[in-house]
Structure formats: structure tokens, C-alpha cells
Amino acid sequence: MHLDHAVAHTHRYTHSAEPLRADGTRRALRIGLGGPVGSGKTATVAALCRALRTDLSMAVVTNDIYTREDAEFLLREAVLPPERITAVETGACPHTAIRDDISANLEAVEELEEAFREHAPLDLILVESGGDNLTATFSRGLVDAQIFVIDVAGGDDIPRKGGPGVTTADLLIVNKTDLAPHVGSDLGRMARDAAEQRGELPVAFQSLRGPEGVAPVADWVRARIAAWTVR
Amino acid sequence: MSLAALLVLADGRFPAGGHAHSGGAEAACKAGRIHDAATLEDFCRGRLHTAGLTAAALAAAAALGLDPAVLDAAADARTPSPALRTAARRLGRQLLRAAWATWRDPGLERLAAAFPRGAHQPVVLGVTARAAGLGPLDAAHVAAYESVGGPATATVRLLGLDPFEASGVLARLAPELDAVAARAAEAGRRALLDGPEALPAASSPLLEIAAEVHAGWPVRLFAS
Numbered sequence: 405m406h407l408d409h410a411v412a413h414t415h416r417y418t419h420s421a422e423p424l425r426a427d428g429t430r431r432a433l434r435i436g437l438g439g440p441v442g443s444g445k446t447a448t449v450a451a452l453c454r455a456l457r458t459d460l461s462m463a464v465v466t467n468d469i470y471t472r473e474d475a476e477f478l479l480r481e482a483v484l485p486p487e488r489i490t491a492v493e494t495g496a497c498p499h500t501a502i503r504d505d506i507s508a509n510l511e512a513v514e515e516l517e518e519a520f521r522e523h524a525p526l527d528l529i530l531v532e533s534g535g536d537n538l539t540a541t542f543s544r545g546l547v548d549a550q551i552f553v554i555d556v557a558g559g560d561d562i563p564r565k566g567g568p569g570v571t572t573a574d575l576l577i578v579n580k581t582d583l584a585p586h587v588g589s590d591l592g593r594m595a596r597d598a599a600e601q602r603g604e605l606p607v608a609f610q611s612l613r614g615p616e617g618v619a620p621v622a623d624w625v626r627a628r629i630a631a632w633t634v635r
Numbered sequence: 636m637s638l639a640a641l642l643v644l645a646d647g648r649f650p651a652g653g654h655a656h657s658g659g660a661e662a663a664c665k666a667g668r669i670h671d672a673a674t675l676e677d678f679c680r681g682r683l684h685t686a687g688l689t690a691a692a693l694a695a696a697a698a699l700g701l702d703p704a705v706l707d708a709a710a711d712a713r714t715p716s717p718a719l720r721t722a723a724r725r726l727g728r729q730l731l732r733a734a735w736a737t738w739r740d741p742g743l744e745r746l747a748a749a750f751p752r753g754a755h756q757p758v759v760l761g762v763t764a765r766a767a768g769l770g771p772l773d774a775a776h777v778a779a780y781e782s783v784g785g786p787a788t789a790t791v792r793l794l795g796l797d798p799f800e801a802s803g804v805l806a807r808l809a810p811e812l813d814a815v816a817a818r819a820a821e822a823g824r825r826a827l828l829d830g831p832e833a834l835p836a837a838s839s840p841l842l843e844i845a846a847e848v849h850a851g852w853p854v855r856l857f858a859s
Contacts (some may be wrong), residue, residue, distance in 0.1 A: 409728055437798055470854045470855070470856065472853070472854075491690075492655075492859065493655050493858035495654050495656065495657070495789070495792070495856060495857045495858065496653075496793075496856040496857070497792070498794045499655060500654050501654075501655065504648065504650065505648075505650035505651070505652060505653075506650065506653075506654040506731060507650055507651060507729035507732055508652050508655060508725075508729060508858075511725075511728065511729065511732075534781070561748070625683075635836035
């Protein structure tokens with residue numbers, strides 16, 4: 405057994421997610437995206453990949469309820485080469501795989517990091533949760549920051565209802581704002597309720613069909629990357 | 636031994652990746668072989684006395700300090716299905732991560748260095764039991780319990796089976812679980828003297844075949 409192998413294994417089997425590896429190199433920033441079914445998580449991931457892939461070395465881990473649907477959507481859309489997309493199977497419990505027992509996701513993240521370490525070290529890994537309820541949040545052992553995605557068509561009372569996702573996520577995206585007039589959602593009310601629940605934490609109102617598209621969220625991710633690389 | 640350490644290791648909430656695996660229950664539910672509490676009990680009894688016994692003996696032998704490399708090869712020989720070997724190694728790797736983070740034992744570190752792609756889960760379980768100050772019978776109990784606890788939990792999710800009925804199934808199997816664990820621990824002790832040939836090789840052909848078919852499904856809820 406070579407010494408360098410032993411070091412790599414020691415790293416692998418520690419649970420810690422320190423920014424710097426034992427050899428002094430920096431691991432990728434890990435951002436989780438969670439939120440209810442149909443709120444636009446996968447579409448946001450796809451748009452982020454298109455916006456950021458020329459500047460950053462990226463990869464995506466999906467946690468599908470039925471295993472590979474979201475990963476296959478990303479592959480079909482060709483937002484990243486297939487070797488940069490990994491699907492984790494969650495046994496009908498996506499929130500367990502991102503919070504209570506993160507081992508399969510950690511493996512997926514580490515395998516991606518390892519695969520690109522020599523030639524194009526990853527700057528960013530997006531971990532997308534399968535659609536789940538308002539209480540689903542990511543473990544801090546798995547991601548460095550998390551985005552919670554809700555949409556206006558799911559009801560404009562969701563920010564008021566709160567819950568760990570809405571209240572504590574590092575960024576709340578209120579998606580599909582272009583639909584607001586059609587479903588009778590009051591964006592002003594959603595903004596006020598979100599501010600009340602979240603205090604200083606940011607909220608992004610997003611329409612992927614509008615002129616800005618994912619740009620504000622992509623800027624937020626870029627700022628997180630910048631902060632991460634000076635840590 | 637510490638009874639509390641045994642509870643920590645056997646707890647379904649121990650974060651070692653098992654929640655994403657059904658132990659063959661998803662394939663059996665789809666095929667109609669499991670459709671209620673009685674058929675779940677039949678399935679679990681079959682799994683306990685085949686894959687469960689074999690896993691429990693491997694775990695007991697590992698807890699006694701038999702060479703994990705020898706035991707891993709013995710586990711391979713007792714697992715004809717490539718899909719199940721892959722699943723067992725993945726679960727072994729995930730258990731090793733959780734175990735190392737929990738107990739920080741040099742035996743676990745050596746195992747990680749020797750098996751970068753993961754050793755069979757029951758082998759890792761035995762080494763983990765040893766690290767936690769547990770004995771071969773404890774390790775066998777955990778392996779035997781996991782062999783039926785996983786399918787029971789998965790069936791609750793797959794069929795909407797009444798969770799009280801699923802707990803009843805496990806409770807009714809308890810005396811058989813004890814007997815299987817005792818037999819497995821004894822086989823582990825014999826293997827210490829006579830080598831891995833002394834370990835049981837009670838595989839279940841239908842579990843192995845169904846696992847291969849399940850691995851090819853385009854849409855499924857569980858990884859195995």
C-alpha cells in the first residue's frame with residue numbers, strides 16, 4: 405500500500421467537511437437546493453449550470469425520489485457533460501438522504517471531487533434534493549450553503565407558514581413570478597412575509613422566462629464562491 | 636460488552652446508508668410475493684435463514700478478529716449476484732465512514748486503507764462491533780436484525796403497510812433471530828480455528844435473481 409493512498413483514505417473516511425484538504429488544496433463549495441415538488445429546482449440547477457459553467461468547474465448531484473428522473477433531465481438538456489452529473493438513490497426518503505443519513509451523498513460528492521481533482525478541480529458542486537416538504541433542509545455536514553426554492557403557484561401563503569426551509573435557508577428563491585397574475589398570488593405579500601420570517605437573509609424573486617432569468621441567483625452563487633476561496 | 640453501544644450500532648437511525656436499500660423487498664412487492672404482513676413475515680423468515688445467517692456469521696468472524704480480506708473473499712463467494720456484491724460493498728463503505736467518525740478505532744482505519752472501494756457490509760459491521768467493544772454474538776445479532784429490519788421498513792414505505800403490523804412481524808421473528816445469531820456466532824468461532832470454509836453459505840437463489848432484475852429497472856425507489 406502506497407503512502408499517498410493511505411492519506412487519501414484517511415481523508416475519505418473522516419466525516420469532516422473542512423475547506424482545506426490534508427494536502428492544502430481547497431475542496432469545492434457545496435450548495436444544496438431543496439424545496440417542494442414542481443417549484444423549479446431542477447430548472448434552476450440547469451439555468452445555473454448554463455450561467456456558470458464557462459467560469460467555474462462544476463458538478464451536480466441529484467437526489468431523485470424515483471432515482472434518475474432529474475439527472476436524466478439535466479443530461480437531456482446537456483447542461484453539463486454526463487461525467488459531471490451523479491444520481492443518488494434515496495429509498496423514497498429524499499430528506500433522509502440530505503439530512504439524517506448523508507453518507508450516500510457525501511460519497512457522490514467526494515467521488516466527483518476525486519474524478520476531477522487532477523485536471524479540472526471542481527469549484528462548485530450543486531446538490532439537488534428530490535422534491536419534498538417544507539421541513540426538508542440539508543445537513544451542514546453535507547453542504548456549505550443551501551437554497552430553498554418555492555414558487556408563486558404553490559400559494560402565496562407559503563412564506564407566512566415558514567418552516568425550516570423557508571426560514572433558515574441561506575437564499576430563498578420565490579420562483580415563477582411570471583405566473584403570479586394568473587394564479588392570484590400577491591408578490592408584495594410574499595416579500596413582506598418572507599422578510600418577517602427570515603430577517604436579514606436574502607430572498608430572490610425569479611422568473612426563468614423573464615429577461616433576468618437566473619442571473620440574480622447566479623450572482624449570489626458567485627459571491628459565495630468568492631467568499632469561500634478566501635476562507 | 637456495552638449494551639448501550641450495541642443499541643447505538645443497531646439503531647436504524649445510525650447514519651450508514653441502509654435507509655436507501657430494501658433488502659429485496661421492493662422486487663418482492665412488485666412481484667406480488669409481499670402484499671401483507673403475513674407475506675412480509677414469510678419473506679423476512681426466508682431472508683433471515685439465508686442471507687441473514689450468512690451475513691451474521693461473517694460479522695461474528697470479523698468481530699473475533701479474522702482477517703477482513705479473507706472474510707471479504709468469503710463474502711464474495713457467498714454472493715453470486717454482481718448487483719448484490721456492489722450494494723454490499725457500497726453499504727460497507729458507508730458504514731465504515733459512519734463507524735470511523737463515531738469510534739475512531741485504528742482497526743477501522745486499517746480496513747479503510749485496505750479496501751478503498753469498500754468491503755462487504757457484514758465484514759465492516761464485525762470490525763465496527765469490535766471497535767465499539769462488542770463481541771461476536773452482538774455483531775451477529777445486529778447483522779441478523781438488519782437482514783429483516785430493512786425489508787420491514789421498506790415494505791411500510793412501499794405498500795403503506797400498517798407500521799404496527801411490521802413491528803409485530805419483527806417481534807414474532809425475535810426468537811428465530813436469537814437462534815440464528817447464536818448459530819452464526821458459533822460458526823464464527825469455528826472459522827477462527829478451521830478457516831472461512833466453516834462459515835455458512837446459505838444463499839437464496841430467488842433473492843439473488845430478483846436483485847439482478849431490480850438493478851435493471853429504470854424506475855425504482857430503493858437502490859437494492
